[in-house]
Amino acid sequence: MNETTQSAEIISVGTELLLGEILNSNAQFLAQQLAELGIPHYYQTVVGDNVLRLQKAIAIACDRSRLLIFTGGLGPTPDDLTTETLADFFGVPLVERSEVLQDIAEKLSRRGRLMSDSLRKQALLPQGAEILPNPTGSAPGIIWQPRSGLTLLTFPGVPSEMQAMWQQTAVPYIHNQGWSQGVIHSRTLRFWGIGESTLADKAAAQIQLTNPTVAPYAGRGEVRLRVSTKAATATEALQIIAPVEQQLRDIGGLDYFGADDDTLASVVGDLLKAAQQTVSVAESCTGGGLGSLLTAVSGSSAYFWGGVISYENQVKVNLLNVNPVDLAQQGAVSDIVACQMAAGVRDRLSTTWGLSITGIAGPDGGTEAKPVGLVYIGIAGPGNQVESFQYQFGAFQGREFIRWLSACTALDLLRRKLLTHYSYSASRL
Amino acid sequence: MNETTQSAEIISVGTELLLGEILNSNAQFLAQQLAELGIPHYYQTVVGDNVLRLQKAIAIACDRSRLLIFTGGLGPTPDDLTTETLADFFGVPLVERSEVLQDIAEKLSRRGRLMSDSLRKQALLPQGAEILPNPTGSAPGIIWQPRSGLTLLTFPGVPSEMQAMWQQTAVPYIHNQGWSQGVIHSRTLRFWGIGESTLADKAAAQIQLTNPTVAPYAGRGEVRLRVSTKAATATEALQIIAPVEQQLRDIGGLDYFGADDDTLASVVGDLLKAAQQTVSVAESCTGGGLGSLLTAVSGSSAYFWGGVISYENQVKVNLLNVNPVDLAQQGAVSDIVACQMAAGVRDRLSTTWGLSITGIAGPDGGTEAKPVGLVYIGIAGPGNQVESFQYQFGAFQGREFIRWLSACTALDLLRRKLLTHYSYSASRL
Numbered sequence: 001m002n003e004t005t006q007s008a009e010i011i012s013v014g015t016e017l018l019l020g021e022i023l024n025s026n027a028q029f030l031a032q033q034l035a036e037l038g039i040p041h042y043y044q045t046v047v048g049d050n051v052l053r054l055q056k057a058i059a060i061a062c063d064r065s066r067l068l069i070f071t072g073g074l075g076p077t078p079d080d081l082t083t084e085t086l087a088d089f090f091g092v093p094l095v096e097r098s099e100v101l102q103d104i105a106e107k108l109s110r111r112g113r114l115m116s117d118s119l120r121k122q123a124l125l126p127q128g129a130e131i132l133p134n135p136t137g138s139a140p141g142i143i144w145q146p147r148s149g150l151t152l153l154t155f156p157g158v159p160s161e162m163q164a165m166w167q168q169t170a171v172p173y174i175h176n177q178g179w180s181q182g183v184i185h186s187r188t189l190r191f192w193g194i195g196e197s198t199l200a201d202k203a204a205a206q207i208q209l210t211n212p213t214v215a216p217y218a219g220r221g222e223v224r225l226r227v228s229t230k231a232a233t234a235t236e237a238l239q240i241i242a243p244v245e246q247q248l249r250d251i252g253g254l255d256y257f258g259a260d261d262d263t264l265a266s267v268v269g270d271l272l273k274a275a276q277q278t279v280s281v282a283e284s285c286t287g288g289g290l291g292s293l294l295t296a297v298s299g300s301s302a303y304f305w306g307g308v309i310s311y312e313n314q315v316k317v318n319l320l321n322v323n324p325v326d327l328a329q330q331g332a333v334s335d336i337v338a339c340q341m342a343a344g345v346r347d348r349l350s351t352t353w354g355l356s357i358t359g360i361a362g363p364d365g366g367t368e369a370k371p372v373g374l375v376y377i378g379i380a381g382p383g384n385q386v387e388s389f390q391y392q393f394g395a396f397q398g399r400e401f402i403r404w405l406s407a408c409t410a411l412d413l414l415r416r417k418l419l420t421h422y423s424y425s426a427s428r429l
Numbered sequence: 430m431n432e433t434t435q436s437a438e439i440i441s442v443g444t445e446l447l448l449g450e451i452l453n454s455n456a457q458f459l460a461q462q463l464a465e466l467g468i469p470h471y472y473q474t475v476v477g478d479n480v481l482r483l484q485k486a487i488a489i490a491c492d493r494s495r496l497l498i499f500t501g502g503l504g505p506t507p508d509d510l511t512t513e514t515l516a517d518f519f520g521v522p523l524v525e526r527s528e529v530l531q532d533i534a535e536k537l538s539r540r541g542r543l544m545s546d547s548l549r550k551q552a553l554l555p556q557g558a559e560i561l562p563n564p565t566g567s568a569p570g571i572i573w574q575p576r577s578g579l580t581l582l583t584f585p586g587v588p589s590e591m592q593a594m595w596q597q598t599a600v601p602y603i604h605n606q607g608w609s610q611g612v613i614h615s616r617t618l619r620f621w622g623i624g625e626s627t628l629a630d631k632a633a634a635q636i637q638l639t640n641p642t643v644a645p646y647a648g649r650g651e652v653r654l655r656v657s658t659k660a661a662t663a664t665e666a667l668q669i670i671a672p673v674e675q676q677l678r679d680i681g682g683l684d685y686f687g688a689d690d691d692t693l694a695s696v697v698g699d700l701l702k703a704a705q706q707t708v709s710v711a712e713s714c715t716g717g718g719l720g721s722l723l724t725a726v727s728g729s730s731a732y733f734w735g736g737v738i739s740y741e742n743q744v745k746v747n748l749l750n751v752n753p754v755d756l757a758q759q760g761a762v763s764d765i766v767a768c769q770m771a772a773g774v775r776d777r778l779s780t781t782w783g784l785s786i787t788g789i790a791g792p793d794g795g796t797e798a799k800p801v802g803l804v805y806i807g808i809a810g811p812g813n814q815v816e817s818f819q820y821q822f823g824a825f826q827g828r829e830f831i832r833w834l835s836a837c838t839a840l841d842l843l844r845r846k847l848l849t850h851y852s853y854s855a856s857r858l
Contacts, residue, residue, distance in 0.1 A: 018470050019613075020460030021646065021655065024453050027475070031449030041447050042482050044475035046456070053471050060489060186448065195540070197505040197548050197567075207507060215478075216506050217445060218587060226450070281717070281738065287724025288710070288717025291738040295716025298792055298828055305741035308748070309710065309720040312734035315778055319737070319748065349744055363727055396565050399727055401589065 006179070007040040009065035011057055013072040013082050014157055015048040026071045026155075026162055033166060037180040038230060039067065049079040051088075058089050066149055067179070072157035074139040076118040082154055083142070087126040090146035094124040100131060104138045132169050137161040143173055151177075185237030186228040187259055189248055192412045194255040196223045202251050212241050214248070221405050254416055264411040265293045265300075271418040272303035277352035277382075279414065281307035282320050282345035284332060284358040285375065290407040305349050310341065320344030333358050333370050338388035342378030353417075354380035355410045359391075361399045371395060375406045379413050389413065435608070436469040438494035440486055442501040442511050443586055444477040455500040455584075455591055462595060466609040467659065468496065478508040480517075487518050495578055496608070501586035503568040505547040511583055512571070516555040519575035523553040529560060533567045561598050566590040572602055580606075614666030615657040616688055618677055621841045623684040625652045631680050641670050643677070650834050683845060693840040694722045694729075700847040701732035706781035706811075708843065710736035711749050711774035713761060713787040714804065719836040734778050739770065749773030762787050762799050767817035771807030782846075783809035784839045788820075790828045800824060804835045808842050818842065 010027050017024055027044050034041040043064065047057040054073075061068050073082030087094050100123040105115055122139045125131065132141035134156065141154040153170055155162040174180050191199060196218035200207060203225065206214045212229035225248055231237035249256045258267045272279060281290045287309055294304045308319045313332055316322040321344040326336045338356050346354025359375030366372035372395035378388040391409060393402045439456050446453055456473050463470040472493065476486040483502075490497050502511030516523050529552040534544055551568045554560065561570035563585065570583040582599055584591040603609050620628060625647035629636060632654065635643045641658040654677055660666035678685045687696045701708060710719045716738055723733045737748045742761055745751040750773040755765045767785050775783025788804025795801035801824035807817040820838060822831045 016644075017457075018460055018473070019464045020457045020462070021644070023457050028446075028449045028452050031447055033449070035448045042477060042479070043486070044447070044473075046473035048471060050471070056493070057472070064485070184448070186450075188450075195542065197545060198542065200506045201545050201547055215444065215508055217450075218504075219451075226445070226448075228448070283717065283720070285724070286721065287729075287733070288712065288720025288736070288738065289724075291712070291717025291740075292715065292721050292832075295714070295718075295740060296829060296832075298790075300716075301740055304716070306744040306748075307717070307738040309717065309735040309738065311720075311724060311730055312778075315735040319735075319777070348748070349741075361727075394565075398589070400725060403721075403725075 006067075007042050007065050008034050008067040008069060009041070009061045010044045011061055011068060011070045012044070012046045012157075013049065013054060013070060014046075015050075015079070017046045017072075018048045026157065026159055029159070029163060030069055030071070030166070033171070035184045035186075037171070037174060038182040038184050039174070039179055049073060049081055051081055051085050054081060054085045055089050058086065062150060066151065068150070068152045070152065070154040071162055072155075074122065074141060074154060074156045076116075076122055076138070078118075080121075080139075083125060086144075086146075086152060086154070090126070092126045092128065092146065095127045096120075096123050097125055097131060098123075100125070100140050103133075103140075107138055132165055134161055135164050135168065141165055143170070182230050182232045183234055183237060184228060184230045185234050185241070186226050187238075187241050187245055189225045189227065189245060189252070189256060190258045190262060191223045191225070191252050191255045192221065192257050192264060192408065194223060194252070199223050199225070199252070199255075203248055206244055206248055206251075209244065212244055214244065220401075221408055254419060257412070257415060263293070263297070264408055264415060266297045268411050268415050268418070269294070269297050269300055269303055271415065272352075275352075275418060277418075278303050278305050279353040279355060280305050280345045280349040280351040281410075282316075282341035282354065282356040282378075283307060283309050284311060284316070284341070284356075285361040286357045286403050286407050287311055289403050290355065290357060290410055293407050293411065305351050307349070308345055316341060316344075320348065331370065333360055333374060333376060335376055335388045335390065338376035338378035339380070339386045340378075342380035342388070343384075343386045346380040352382055353414060354378070355414055356380075356388075357406050357410055359402070359406055361402045361406075362395055363399060366395060373397060373402055375402065375409075377406065377410045377413060379410075379417065381417060435496075436471050436494050437463050437496040437498060438470070438490045439473045440490055440497060440499045441473070441475045441586075442478065442483060442499060443475075444479075444508070446475045446501075447477045454588055455586065458588070458592060459498055459500070459595070462600070464613045465615075466600070466603060467611040467613055468603070468608055478502060478510055480510055480514050483510060483514045484518050487515065491579060495580065497579070497581045499581065499583040500591055501584075503551065503570060503583060503585045505545075505551055505567070507547075509550075509568075512554060515573070515575075515581060515583070519555070521555045521557065521575065524556045525549075525552050526554055526560060527552075529554070529569050532562070532569075536567055561594055563590055564593050564597065570594055572599070611659055611661050612663055612666060613657060613659045614663050614670070615655050616667075616670050616674055618654045618656065618674060618681070618685060619687045619691060620652045620654070620681050620684045621650065621686050621693060621837065623652060623681070628652050628654070628681070628684075632677055635673055635677055635680075638673065641673055643673065649830075650837055683848065686841070686844060692722070692726070693837055693844060695726045697840050697844050697847065698723070698726050698729055698732055700844065701781075704781075704847060706847075707732050707734050708782040708784060709734050709774045709778040709780040710839075711745075711770035711783065711785040711807075712736065712738050713740060713745070713770070713785075714790040715786045715832050715836050716740055718832050719784065719786060719839055722836050722840065734780050736774055736778070745770060745773075749777065760799065762789055762803060762805060764805055764817045764819065767805035767807035768809070768815045769807075771809035771817070772813075772815045775809040781811055782843060783807070784843055785809075785817075786835050786839055788831070788835055790831045790835075791824055792828060795824060802826060802831055804831065804838075806835065806839045806842060808839075808846065810846065 129144035341356035362372030558573035770785035791801030
């Protein structure tokens with residue numbers, strides 16, 4: 001047995017993928033499912049609606065993988081070629097299946113539509129292939145072993161149909177075959193405020209491990225370490241992962257903020273709930289993005305009371321009590337205005353904490369003194385404590401990313417305050 | 430020359446793709462770009478961070494494609510293997526590039542960080558390869574012809590870095606090589622308030638066309654029609670597309686809202702600017718998401734003045750003048766509170782329009798009378814006109830999608846008001 005003997009390969013068929021018209025979300029779904037089932041999966045191929053190129057892709061896949069999972073190309077239109085190309089490749093005739101034809105006819109009649117030649121085509125399946133029923137759509141898939149040690153599964157490209165068929169028929173089939181022995185289980189550890197390479201250097205010893213494996217990823221301001229192992233059960237996997245996870249959390253220190261589905265907003269929410277405290281926001285350049293992140297967490301009404309979007313300067317004065325003289329002299333993007341916004345919203349909404357953001361998101365509006373990417377974040381806490389922090393995120397990052405970084409950084413500031421028991425270094429107002 | 434002689438292949442490198450941890454959005458972006466450049470593209474391959482399997486994928490791709498585009502595996506960590514595997518495959522040594530090293534050092538110093546061995550690795554590039562500069566991140570790519578008739582481009586996996594490098598260096602290079610002969614040009618027409626199948630039925634005649642082609646897509650509440658053609662130049666393509674586009678816009682009527690990069694927020698912004706009017710928002714369940722959408726548009730300060738995130742009920746009373754008796758009797762998610770929120774924010778911020786959203790985003794908090802997915806959107810306009818609309822988006826849609834639909838629907842309501850010259854059907858307060 002070579003290394004790929006037991007492995008699966010996903011072959012996505014569709015010219016719309018090659019034209020970039022759709023994202024290949026089917027490949028992601030199937031990849032997750034294969035990982036959970038513990039079935040190795042080393043390659044994915046995307047190929048268009050073209051017989052010759054599909055045949056070439058099949059030939060390559062047969063050579064390196066034992067379970068080929070096809071999505072797309074099962075429908076009624078002339079460019080749906082997967083089934084007939086597979087039959088042709090393995091030299092097996094297509095046979096019309098009466099049970100499939102009947103199922104299609106029933107589904108049509110429910111919608112008041114009639115059978116056509118193109119719809120009838122979907123009942124033609126390779127001789128010897130089992131039917132993989134489609135509970136909602138008209139095109140069934142197949143489960144087929146055209147030769148010893150090679151299994152093919154085909155699914156339509158419509159994600160909802162593919163997923164239903166996968167869960168209802170393919171997963172039980174895979175279990176029955178005994179292919180799913182053990183699981184690949186992962187924990188994703190999340191960090192904010194540290195670069196990928198710095199973290200990778202600090203965790204060099206862990207990244208060298210072979211079981212569990214530790215892999216770093218950077219994305220949207222955060223850095224993640226994925227800790228994975230293969231084990232008989234999820235419980236056993238977690239036992240292998242746990243000590244390494246603890247080491248990595250210790251290495252991360254305050255930069256570690258959560259695992260798996262945790263977000264900065266959910267972690268801040270948990271800390272606020274535990275402290276029985278509340279927060280409000282005053283947003284300028286983010287325009288509501290910070291409040292939107294906080295309220296993405298179900299149950300956030302327990303600690304998030306609301307805020308003011310003070311995009312226009314007069315709103316800062318009228319609703320947040322920002323001093324118009326300071327505003328005129330220092331400008332809206334300034335240390336003092338950030339402090340006044342944070343204190344203003346905290347006081348106005350009677351919350352424990354007030355978070356403020358004022359900055360220049362660009363692409364226009366920057367000056368030499370205040371370039372695009374300059375952002376002040378204010379944080380007002382219990383007992384009249386207020387301070388602000390200056391960030392230069394860099395104009396090159398683009399408007400949306402500067403806004404995203406600003407909102408996440410504000411959450412991270414509050415998270416650190418809550419974790420370090422409000423040990424303020426300075427009171428600024 | 431065989432059929433694949435001039436064709437490109439995208440090779441995405443990363444175990445995270447095989448584990449289903451991320452969507453392969455890079456492949457979609459590159460596929461769209463290749464289509465627009467008129468470069469044929471017949472295969473995509475995904476392979477993990479593994480030298481042997483990456484070498485096999487390179488061998489297959491060299492055999493069937495002439496332009497290989499790699500994403501992923503350029504970073505500083507040990508599992509970033511793309512560059513060294515390519516050098517090894519083609520038997521060429523890696524050479525440290527002083528200009529790359531200097532660029533990395535400069536970027537580090539701006540962030541107050543130091544060079545490390547792992548970061549230094551990113552300056553090692555195959556002898557003879559040109560540098561494909563990375564304007565934002567540390568890992569550069571390469572443009573390399575390791576043998577006659579074969580060109581390799583490598584990009585980091587971080588989408589923002591990859592896209593910037595593609596636009597700034599790869600596209601001009603491809604044009605200079607004369608590979609981009611003819612273009613596949615598309616216009617994406619955007620609709621809100623109509624279902625995909627209803628629109629497809631109305632546009633059945635256009636969807637039958639072969640030049641230009643018309644394809645419907647549904648996504649995140651909007652429906653799109655993509656009108657595409659292949660022509661010598663973009664201008665010629667647009668001439669083929671224009672008459673069909675006009676037919677489709679006529680078919681869509683008020684449900685058509687824009688094309689290509691237009692968003693509901695940008696279209697509303699253009700209409701407000703043209704009318705010299707302003708808007709403010711009062712948000713409950715969206716928590717700032719509506720303001721965030723409005724301010725995603727650069728220059729939105731011309732017409733968006735801000736708003737109030739009134740998540741907690743007392744904020745509705747104190748900052749938006751919602752009547753506490755109505756609030757107690759009708760509840761926060763009610764017609765009257767939506768109207769009072771919209772009028773309150775309009776009056777408080779002195780804008781032409783006030784938009785409000787109050788609803789139950791779930792998954793908790795629903796009752797029989799007010800189930801998850803129930804949302805009221807209020808719109809207050811010039812001359813004391815206020816009305817609200819009730820929506821039932823359905824609990825099955827999930828919290829984030831209900832919030833997204835709510836914010837977009839509010840924008841769409843204002844868009845229709847602005848287009849129809851404020852022909853109010855009712856004044857409700």
